[in-house]
Amino acid sequence: MRRHTFLLVLLPVLATGLVACGSDEPRLTPDAYQGVLTDLDKSLDPAFDGVGAALTPEDLSTALTATATSLTSQADKLAQVRPPETVDAAHGKLRQALDELAGDLTSLSQDAQDKKLCTGGSGLPRAASADGANQVRQAAQELTTADSGRSFTVGAFLPVGTPDQTRRPANGSLPGGRGGGGGELTVNASSDADAVVKLTQGTEVIRNVYVQAGGSTTADGIPDGTYEVFYTVGTDWDDANARFTRDCDFSKFDETLSYDQYTSYELTLYGVISGNASTSSVDPGAFPGS
Helix, strand or coil: CCCCCCCCCCCCCCCCCCCCCCCCCCCCCCHHHHHHHHHHHHHHHHHHHHHHHHCCHHHHHHHHHHHHHHHHHHHHHHCCCCCHHHHHHHHHHHHHHHHHHHHHHHHHHHHHCCCCCHHHHHHHHHHCCHHHHHHHHHHHHHHHCCECCEECCCCCEEECCCCCCCCCCCEEEEECCCCCCEEEEEEEEECCCCEEEEEEEEEEEEEEEEECCCEEEEEEEEEEEEEEEEEHHHHEEEEECEEEEEEEEEEEEEEEEEEEECCEEEEEEECCCCCCCEEEEEHHHHHCCC
């Protein structure tokens, strides 16, 4: 039997250092780099507009998640860009700030799912006041001064950050609805939160009644008819959108109220021993507007 012999030869491998993606690409001209920053603003504008327009916790959570994804995408694009050498440091800070802001918005999205944030009226100011948003502003400021021959601008997509509002109308009927009747409705609110009660008939809101936490109020002039009764509790009443912007919850009384001439009802928005009315949770999207 013939025996075969094989020779194993080890070939030397040249070690090379890791090269950052795009480092062999030419640097962008100042005009081209400003174009990248302008495109970034234009890409993120609609996402932040969507956050501000959200009217339910679910819509707000979805908009915040989508905006976080857009921020990450823009940060990834910046990682592939070689800016003018004078703004290298500020460019890197901007990319990191976008990633940081994406993480902030992901956390805010969870707050919306938990109904701590309920509409864009609270979600957008929180997003614009986040640590990542302030880091974006700092990086943008550095880009305006890093190159003595050119001021670069970015960050127009970010609205001004503002503190949380706590708007609380006085107890009583809110604008809208209709009157002309002899009926009365007394509402007693829990000490935990402000509330708004809505009497509706089909898609029409007959009366909106605001009651501050621990308070009581009586609305009069309610016309004859049979009405469904919805109520919402929360913090910071946005009258334009007929919603609380934070810490919201939505419910409906299981029984209707029938008014005939001088009928009066009293609703207590918390459990009492002698209570005879049951309630059910309502999806925020099904809660009637103004």
